[in-house]
Amino acid sequence: MEQSQFTSPFWHYYIVIIVVCSILWVSYLLWSQNVVKHKKDEDVKTTGHSWDGIEEYNNPLPRWWFYMFWMTIAFAIGYLALYPGLGDFKGIGFNGKPWTSHNQYEAEMEKGNADFHQNYGKFATMSVEEVAKDPNAMAVGANLFGIYCIQCHGSDAQGAKGFPNLTDKDWLWGGTPEKIKETITDGRVATMAPWGVALGGEERVKDVANYVMSLSKMQHNEERAARGQEIFKANCVVCHGDKGQGNMATAPNLTDNIWLWGGTEKAIIETITGGRHGQMPAWKGFLTDDKIHLLTAYVWGKSHPDYKGYPQDTKDYVGGIPTAEEPKKAAEPAASAPVVAVSAPAVAASEPTPVVAASEVQAAPAADKAEVRVENGVVKFYFAVGKSAIAANAEKATGEVVKAAKAGKKLVISGFTDSTGNAVANEKLSKNRAQAVQAYLIKQGVKKDSMVLRKPESSVGAKGNNAEGRRVEVKIQD
Incomplete structure (x- = not known):
């Protein structure tokens, strides 16, 4: 029997006694009113009660009323056996589980999802592009969208203030079928x-x-x-x-x-x-894979009426329109490389980002380039002279610290500058760089209260090596 510091088993027995005694008393009362019997053609006597000349015959209870009352008592006993009602007793329930509104909801949802899979599970074996071309599948997708999505995105999927339009070519998280499904499944925070x-x-x-x-x-x-x-x-x-x-x-x-x-x-x-x-919100766990697949196809089909992918599905462009050929992707670092380093010009984020091989990691940072490196578990953001711009694709180097912060660890962020220039201006610049790194990590999903901006003993680092000094360090707090 479940208890807490605010309850006592006394109240369980108190309720049980009251309920059981009430049923027994009502049963006795009903039985006692069936004692009087009359033979056929026998004169019926009165009870002796009289009020304003009106007297009451001493007749037995009508048979239909008498048996209906017994049926009511039997129903009450059956109900208390199956459902909660006798103190802490949860009832026998159904299918081996005591009845609760949650269990009933789960059972009904399980049955509904099974019926849905039986009728529409065939679409899960088709690609998103194929499903989007199927009128029957899109009709089902439209119904699902109308149930779960129109509250935010509108019945026409064109969104509202604070809620994105799903019918255009603008995608913050990517417009490929895979990215749309990922967004629906896991949700997004911006x-x-x-x-x-x-x-x-x-x-x-x-x-x-x-x-x-x-x-x-x-x-x-x-x-x-x-x-x-x-x-x-x-x-x-x-x-x-x-x-x-x-x-x-x-x-x-x-x-x-x-x-x-x-x-x-x-x-x-x-x-x-x-x-x-x-x-x-993340819909995983609330919607089945079948429904998420159909919703993905519906959303992708609404924004890709010709059933073809667009360059804007994977990259942002000036004006929203591709103007040049996509740069080739840089080679990925070897899987065995213990250190990740990413570098890119601070003001040319659209250029390809070279990946520094493991053998090059110990080399000094570029003289006037923005880079991100990982050395001995510390993420080091290097900056161009007088700048606080972070290198493009820095997420390749920040994966571990972002993961640690989301798991509850604290991140310590410290900013440094080189040894040249005005000391007061340098101190302000080191703070700006640390705040820029903090803002970047927030964009990667790290909560602000998971980070600590800590001023080092000296904001000027690596005298004699100015490129090394222009950095921000991010450490996982022990």
Whole structure:
């Protein structure tokens, strides 16, 4: 019998006694009212009660009423045997399980899913592209979408403020069938950190907003945009790219005409100042694989009416339109390589990112390049002179620390600069670089409270090797 510190077994027996005694008392009372019998043609006597000249005959209970009452008592006994009602006794239940609303729900869902699989499981053996071409499958997908998705994405799948349009070619997390299924299955969390204070107040935020508006060819203030460009380069390119084209799975494209939270100056200022947070729930465990497969095909079909993949499914482009041939992918590092290093020009995120082989890891960092390396479990972000832009594809080197942070570990972030220049400016630059790394890790799904910005004893590192000194270190706290 389950108990807690707030209950006592007394109350279990108290309820049982009251219920059982009540049934016995009602049974006795019913039986006692069936004692009087009358023979045929016998005069019926009265009970002796009289009120205002009205007397009550001493007749036995009608047979139909008498037996119906016994049936009610029998039903009560059967109910208390099957369902909860006698104190802590949970009842015999069904199929070896005591009855609960949850168990009943699970049983009904299991039966419903089994029926669904029997009728539509055949589509799970087909590719997403094949399912999208099948009118019957798309009709089922539309019904599923209407049940689970229209609350956020609308009945026409064109979304609303804060909820993306699923019918266009703009994909933050990728528009291939595999990525769409991954999004539906595991969900997504997108966070834009608040930058109002970090950028220096309302006027500087407004400058950046006007520069962002210029990227998508909207009407804007030229003077503000010119000032905002410098602020953008110093703070925003790490996520949104040097041209504002965005980085898929990290930050949206700012050069097209698609705005999740609104593209007016006011809306953009609100986004920069207060940040944004969006979450797509994970449907794994709630929806079966059959239903997720059909929903994937429906969403992919709505955005790919000609049933062909688009370049925008895997990469963001300036203006949202591919303008050049895709650069070739860099060779992957050997599986046995113990150290990962990624380097790329700080202001050329669209160029291919070379991967430094394990044998090259001990070499000094490039003189004026942004790089990311992993050495002895410490992730080191190297920066170009005077910059806080992070190398493209840094996620190749940050996988372990991101995984550790999501598992509950704390990450310690420390920023350094080289030994040249003004000491006060260098200290500020080291802090900006540490904050840029923190913002980057937040984009990778690390919670802000899982990271600690720790000022080192000296923010100037590796005197005599300035390239080594321009870095931010990320360590997993022991």
